[in-house]
Amino acid sequence: MRISRTKVALGALAVCLFGAGMALGQDSPESLLPPGFDEPVAPSGAPPRPRATPASGPGLTLSPSTLGLPATPQPVPSPTPTPLDPAAMAALAAAQAAQAQRYEMPDYARRSLATVGVAGPADGALGPDAFRGVDGIYLETLMRRLNAPIASRWLSIALRRTLVSRIDTPARVGGADFAAERAWLLVRMGEAVAARAVVQAVDSDNYTPKLYQVAMQTALATGDPGQLCPLVGSADAAQERGWVIARGICTGLGGEAAAPILKTLEKQGVARGVDMLLARKVAGMGASGRQAITIEWDGVDQLTAWRYGLATASGTEIPDAMVQTAGPQVQSWRALSPMLEVRQRIAPAEYAAVRGVLSNAALVDLYGAIDGEDDQARAEYAVGRDLRTAYNAATRGERVAALAGLWGEGKTPDARYARMILTARAAARLPTDTQEVDMNRLVASMLSAGLDRTALRWQSRATAGSDAWAMLALADPEVSRRYRAGDINDYAPAGDNATLKEKLFFAGMAGLGRMSPGEASSAAGSLDVPIGTENGWTRAIDRAARANQPGLVIVLAAIGMQTSDWRGVPPEVLYRVCNALRLVGLGGQARMIATEAIARL
Incomplete structure (x- = not known):
């Protein structure tokens, strides 16, 4: 199979809304120019325009005090x-x-502010009632204070899909202002194309x-x-x-x-x-x-x-030195930009793929676009050549060797995970009787692109207690057995993060409902994972799950994972996230997040 060659502009199409970040720590957009040019530029707290709002269901309206937030957003001065x-x-x-x-548009062509967005359930997005019963001021405050990037690629994808969905505007905010908050969060996540689409939906x-x-x-x-x-x-x-x-x-x-x-x-x-x-x-x-x-x-x-x-x-x-002075979200902006040459987009594209901005297909297309160009000494060409070999070499041994070489080149955890995303479909093409393949990386690669059904064909080949075994146990959508605390102890990860991986494996299994409450409590005690701990965040996400508010669950889950490194995610947070997502019908996302925890450490 030959990797398809695309024009540069095609990358922008391949990474639109559902392909598959930036730690700003601020409440407002960065200055467009040096101090004094355009300050302040924070979205102003202008009162919303009158509109019809969906009524809140009895007992479902939340207040900012849930997370210790002020009852109203802090005033932000308007630009002078x-x-x-x-x-x-x-x-x-x-x-x-x-x-x-x-130019005046006829009434039938005007779009209502009661529901704003660009994607519906048929596109993989959430339904219009994803935030039903949620107070709009509370929700906007959460989004404004959410720092990107977050730890999980799959949760970032879920958050993007939520923010671009055609959603009913919550009570107490205007549709245009709510779209602005959603787009501003997308910008901070590096999702520039999706942010533009939300803005232009008004x-x-x-x-x-x-x-x-x-x-x-x-x-x-x-x-x-x-x-x-x-x-x-x-x-x-x-x-x-x-x-x-x-x-x-x-x-x-x-x-x-x-x-x-x-x-x-x-x-x-x-x-x-x-x-x-x-x-x-x-x-x-x-x-x-x-x-x-x-x-x-x-x-x-x-x-x-x-x-x-x-x-x-x-x-x-x-x-490059100037690019380094900007926030990491700029890397994703560059990866999405069709104005840049392909080679300028390669390194940013790997960062963007790890953050959920780019899909496996988009990343492969970028490398395919440089395949065969004149300068064959460049590292990018070597990666494209090895990727082509991994897809269509004459023998299995050559394909396995090419995959192993690509997996072994990453010098950082993010770089290694980017290569797993890049090779996901090449890995999926290997027959299940292929020998001498690194099962842990093979399974992690396929699951990085959501190829769970394909990965599960290798389940009989996974060594009990290995990372591949653990990831497949988490990824299985049709598991009927209940796991016991002793089964969790069978997992024997290696490496510097072995203890954390064992705890995250347990947290994922318990959160996905694979263990009875009694067994989960027993394993939590032996592993010292306080899954019963309560605070403002746990009460908020549990309440949102019980009220079947999937949009709010995803936003709160992202708040719980406000770190760029999986080593900073407490196992009890992963447990709550997986449990809440499962309860609101997003079990597929929960399974991929849980497997990612194992693959990224």
Whole structure:
């Protein structure tokens, strides 16, 4: 089998909403430009517009106090308007006259704010009632305070699917503001394409100040400032610095002369240096652009979202050292960007795959796109060559050797897991009577792409007590037997994390309902895993599970796993997450999360 060769842009399609992060620790979007340019830019706490909201069921409405959160979101100041002289404003108004024209849509074409999103159950997303009975202010507060990335790839995938779902807007918040919070969390997760889709699911005449701010973030994260052009004429955004410059950029992209406008803005101090140079370079990409602009990064100490977005849009190369000054979410943005060359996307793509942003298929397509290119000495080509061998070598021995080589190249746990994701379908093509194969890595590779049925064909080959045996026991969707505490003791993992793996295996089995309460309690005592511990988070996720609120369960599960390393996930947290997901009908996700715990350590 030959790995399919794709064009660069095809990668953006392969990783859209359901293929298959960034530790910001902040409550608001990062500054688009250096201090003083566009601060503060946090989504403002503007009151929602009146709308019909679904009624809360009796006894199901939650309050922020559940997790010790304030009863209302903390006030966030709105962006401060930048005073411009009348001449500058007149120039902008004249240049944007054509764009200010509004086209009224007929009533039947308008989208309701009562249900907002881009995917339904047929696409693998949640149903519209995923947050039924949940207080909207409470939910928005949870999402705003959730730090990405989270430990589990599979939980990240579930969270993305939740955030892009066509969901009924919860009580006490507006549909546009709720979409903004969802999109902002997706941006922080590195899911730039999904975030843009959520923003664009709202009609522009329903935008709120919060959604305008997040719309700019998604345009920059995707490297597509043209998204801003239909919005620049809005009175809500007209005076903010970022939007003032965006109007000048859109003038240039629309084929008009933008240089005089941007020069006037530069004189007014709206932006200077590399930030204005990038704006002029993007504006010059229009039909009237004539000026060649060179971007020098010397003296620039920080890659902001503004600089990233405009540099990507204009084809300006960003030095690796500059990329390292940004949050890790930028790696996923780069992996999703069709504007970058394939080789520039390979390393970010492996990071994004581990975080659930890219699927096995998307990762294989990227390596397939460099297969056969001229520079065959590059490491990326060697990986693509070995991957092709793993798929279609003439003998099984060659395929097994190629897989072993790919699995053994990773220098970090994340790098090794990325190679398992890359090889998942190549591993699945091996006949079950293949000899001399690393069963632990083989099973982990298949399960990394959710190929549980295929992996289970190897169950008879797995050595009792091995990692492969444990992962297959967790992955089996049709298991009927009840496991005892002694069965858990049969698991004998090796390595530095053996004790933690044993505890996580027990937590997964107990959370998936594979053990009776008595046996689970006995094993918990012997392994010192406090599955009975209660706190605000455990009570909240248990309550959401009992109320059958799958969307809230997923958000709370992500809150429980706010760490980028599985070594930081307490076994009792995995137990609660698996149990809650199983109770709301998401047992498949629970099984994959539990197997991932074994594979990643």
